[in-house]
Amino acid sequence: MEQYESDSLSAAQLAAVRRSMTNGRGALTRRSLLRASGVGALTVGGLAGLSACGIPAAKKENGAGPSNADHSSQEKQINFSNWTQYMDISDDKKHHPTLDEFTRRTGIQVKYTEDINDNVEFFGKIKPQLAGGQDTGRDLVVLTDWLAARLIRLGWAQQLDPSHLPHAYANLAPQFRMPDWDPGRAYSYPWTGIPTVIAYNAKATGGKKVDSITQLLDDPSLKGRVGFLSEMRDTIGMTLLDLGKDPAKFTDADFDAAIGRLQKGVDTKQIRRFTGNDYTGDLVKGDLAACVAWGGDVTQLRSDNPDIKYAIPAAGYMTSSDNLLVPAKARHQSNAEKLIDYYYELPVAAKLAAFINYQCPVDGVRDELAKIDPALAQNELILPDRAMTAKSHAFRSLSEAEETAYEQKFSKLIGA
Amino acid sequence: MTALAEAAPSRQGDLPVRKGSTRKRLVPYWLLLPGILWLIVFFALPMVYQASTSVQTGSLEKGFQVTWHFQTYWDAFKEYYPQFVRSLLYAGTATLLCLLLGYPLAYLIAFKAGRWRNIVLVLVIAPFFTSFLIRTLAWKTILADGGPVVHALSSLHVLDVTSWLGWTEGNRVLATPMAVVCGLTYNFLPFMILPLYTSLERIDSRLHEAAGDLYATPATTFRKVTFPLSMPGVVSGTLLTFIPASGDYVNAELLGSTDQKMVGNVIQSQFLRVLDYPTAAALSFILMAIVLVMVTVYIRRAGTEDLV
Numbered sequence: 001m002e003q004y005e006s007d008s009l010s011a012a013q014l015a016a017v018r019r020s021m022t023n024g025r026g027a028l029t030r031r032s033l034l035r036a037s038g039v040g041a042l043t044v045g046g047l048a049g050l051s052a053c054g055i056p057a058a059k060k061e062n063g064a065g066p067s068n069a070d071h072s073s074q075e076k077q078i079n080f081s082n083w084t085q086y087m088d089i090s091d092d093k094k095h096h097p098t099l100d101e102f103t104r105r106t107g108i109q110v111k112y113t114e115d116i117n118d119n120v121e122f123f124g125k126i127k128p129q130l131a132g133g134q135d136t137g138r139d140l141v142v143l144t145d146w147l148a149a150r151l152i153r154l155g156w157a158q159q160l161d162p163s164h165l166p167h168a169y170a171n172l173a174p175q176f177r178m179p180d181w182d183p184g185r186a187y188s189y190p191w192t193g194i195p196t197v198i199a200y201n202a203k204a205t206g207g208k209k210v211d212s213i214t215q216l217l218d219d220p221s222l223k224g225r226v227g228f229l230s231e232m233r234d235t236i237g238m239t240l241l242d243l244g245k246d247p248a249k250f251t252d253a254d255f256d257a258a259i260g261r262l263q264k265g266v267d268t269k270q271i272r273r274f275t276g277n278d279y280t281g282d283l284v285k286g287d288l289a290a291c292v293a294w295g296g297d298v299t300q301l302r303s304d305n306p307d308i309k310y311a312i313p314a315a316g317y318m319t320s321s322d323n324l325l326v327p328a329k330a331r332h333q334s335n336a337e338k339l340i341d342y343y344y345e346l347p348v349a350a351k352l353a354a355f356i357n358y359q360c361p362v363d364g365v366r367d368e369l370a371k372i373d374p375a376l377a378q379n380e381l382i383l384p385d386r387a388m389t390a391k392s393h394a395f396r397s398l399s400e401a402e403e404t405a406y407e408q409k410f411s412k413l414i415g416a
Numbered sequence: 417m418t419a420l421a422e423a424a425p426s427r428q429g430d431l432p433v434r435k436g437s438t439r440k441r442l443v444p445y446w447l448l449l450p451g452i453l454w455l456i457v458f459f460a461l462p463m464v465y466q467a468s469t470s471v472q473t474g475s476l477e478k479g480f481q482v483t484w485h486f487q488t489y490w491d492a493f494k495e496y497y498p499q500f501v502r503s504l505l506y507a508g509t510a511t512l513l514c515l516l517l518g519y520p521l522a523y524l525i526a527f528k529a530g531r532w533r534n535i536v537l538v539l540v541i542a543p544f545f546t547s548f549l550i551r552t553l554a555w556k557t558i559l560a561d562g563g564p565v566v567h568a569l570s571s572l573h574v575l576d577v578t579s580w581l582g583w584t585e586g587n588r589v590l591a592t593p594m595a596v597v598c599g600l601t602y603n604f605l606p607f608m609i610l611p612l613y614t615s616l617e618r619i620d621s622r623l624h625e626a627a628g629d630l631y632a633t634p635a636t637t638f639r640k641v642t643f644p645l646s647m648p649g650v651v652s653g654t655l656l657t658f659i660p661a662s663g664d665y666v667n668a669e670l671l672g673s674t675d676q677k678m679v680g681n682v683i684q685s686q687f688l689r690v691l692d693y694p695t696a697a698a699l700s701f702i703l704m705a706i707v708l709v710m711v712t713v714y715i716r717r718a719g720t721e722d723l724v
Contacts, residue, residue: 055472055693057479120688154477224585225561266674272591273673278553287561287590400477407690415674416499416681 056131072334077109079332080140080339081122083322084114086191088355098351102342108335118276119147126327130156135329140336142191146233148323149181149397157187158326164337165189168344173363175389176321180248181397188323189340193359195295195381195392196234196318203307204286211311213242216290217265227282227291228262230274232410233395235262237318238292247318247395259409266413274414283308295381296358310381312391319392321361353382470697480693492698496682500706503678506593507662510600514608514657515650517601522612522649523642526619540609548603552670555599559589559671591673599667607656615649616642651718655711662707679703 087096099110116122129136151157162169168189176190200210204225210216216226228235237247239258265271272288280297282288284305301308326336342348350368353360354376360383370377380388398406470488474480525536543551558565569575570587578584583594619642627637665680679699687696
């Protein structure tokens with residue numbers, strides 16, 4: 001029994017324990033305890049332990065995609081993770097009418113969770129399970145296209161069964177049919193389209209219209225009150241367009257040119273900040289006079305504040321999308337497919353579009369939307385006409401090496 | 417003699433040997449067990465894991481292997497030393513401001529507040545009832561370009577001075593170093609006040625009377641009696657403020673611009689955005705090492721063992 005003590009605890013720990021018992025009150029100070037456990041931890045951990053760790057290769061060698069056991073027929077449920085405010089909601093904030101209707105029709109219970117706030121953080125959250133080949137506990141997630149592309153590239157997404165998706169297949173808008181990262185939509189379907197445009201506060205600009213990236217970067221009257229998005233593809237894409245390059249097929253040199261252009265804006269203090277969603281508050285207050293902004297936000301802001309205006313640059317604008325995806329090893333794939341298809345029925349798509357104000361990726365929804373709100377049906381940020389669609393561009397998909405190099409350069413630009 | 421006594425000879429001379437049962441002697445270890453386990457699972461193991469990550473190389477697709485690539489540390493430091501310097505500068509300034517603002521308040525609560533003491537203490541803690549993020553966002557409204565604060569500072573020509581010093585930009589406070597330091601100061605102020613209050617409150621008021629009896633002026637009393645006795649509070653308050661502030665990234669993200677990014681922002685960006693886990697881990701360890709060295713030197717100089 002005497003051996004027990006000296007074996008299991010280091011001398012420093014013993015000393016600390018001992019002093020705590022003998023020296024009376026306050027003898028066990030935080031410092032001595034920290035020191036003692038630090039020494040202990042190092043001994044336990046040891047340097048040898050370091051090399052035992054490692055992060056396994058993410059990419060799975062897969063022929064037909066990851067297989068999973070589909071429990072859809074036994075378990076009538078879906079776990080659906082989505083972004084906040086990305087679903088219609090009843091006036092008492094307790095129900096999601098379109099989801100309730102889905103459950104009534106199919107008997108499938110939807111556990112709807114708004115736990116996605118940020119693509120990169122959400123990726124950090126689900127990565128350990130996906131990398132370990134485990135179920136994430138989610139059957140359906142909504143991810144922005146570049147992250148959806150990454151999951152597909154890594155073999156972490158389930159291939160969808162087109163025979164379960166008749167409405168989705170028929171009604172998907174042509175603009176979204178052939179992204180280079182998922183041609184023909186084998187793995188994903190868009191939940192919304194996200195137009196990236198220029199927004200400005202007419203009161204803050206003194207009534208002046210702001211309609212190009214060049215003006216954002218060069219107009220002295222906007223100095224220190226210009227915002228760009230911290231989402232690389234939107235900010236760089238808009239800048240590439242302004243430089244006359246095509247974001248769908250740019251080169252490394254083009255990317256560097258765009259970074260250089262923006263860096264000048266940072267150095268001359270023309271650009272105030274690179275923001276996430278928090279630009280909306282700054283724009284309303286006038287701290288930002290003009291910025292690169294997302295379509296849905298613009299529609300929302302405009303309905304509350306008539307000073308907020310937007311412009312589609314003559315050089316074109318970017319459209320990205322948030323996409324429904326079934327993560328690998330999901331338990332209820334065919335239930336999830338039913339839900340995807342359900343949201344491609346025209347009346348349902350119209351109800352959703354009327355609530356979330358982002359671009360509706362469903363073709364032929366205009367009449368249904370006009371029944372709910374004629375003004376929304378005329379909103380080109382929700383339902384762009386053909387001339388507008390012609391100006392829309394998508395960012396090309398990147399290889400892993402490119403993605404790392406570009407994100408590194410972009411991080412440097414935004415200061416971190 | 418028991419093993420305990422052998423392991424570390426007593427400083428206070430020999431104590432009477434206790435002849436308790438084994439069970440009784442094991443009690444302290446049982447009491448320590450939850451804490452030690454907690455430390456191992458949530459502190460030691462993650463540290464080992466991060467230390468391992470920091471010497472790995474690879475990519476997300478191919479996986480990361482331990483290659484003992486210590487070069488990462490040097491590269492990371494070389495690339496991001498401005499952010500390190502900035503973090504320490506901002507955290508240091510915020511700590512100093514917290515001390516200057518917090519000491520008088522803690523003093524007031526401890527000695528002068530009387531029956532208001534509990535209410536004032538609750539007011540100090542009250543901001544904790546809202547989230548850190550919300551409190552920081554509130555500063556964006558307070559310091560808005562067209563807001564009353566900026567307007568007042570501008571008409572008093574305070575902003576002219578601060579812009580000349582490089583703390584602000586023209587007629588704005590947001591997206592400048594001053595906004596970030598203000599945010600840090602505000603967010604960590606209670607961590608300074610509470611330890612200060614605890615150690616001030618412990619001071620026996622008869623010591624003040626005695627100082628008066630010995631013809632000490634109030635200033636001398638403060639210098640010779642009150643302040644030295646409050647040192648444990650000063651030390652723990654500054655540590656509780658400085659350490660989290662130097663790793664903070666929320667204030668720099670929301671209140672700063674590209675030139676105010678701190679090392680926490682770099683770690684976040686490397687970890688989540690660039691997916692360069694080794695660099696992120698190495699940066700965390702460098703920050704930890706710097707803070708540890710600074711804190712060690714500080715504690716040695718302040719010479720206090722009894723921290724709270």
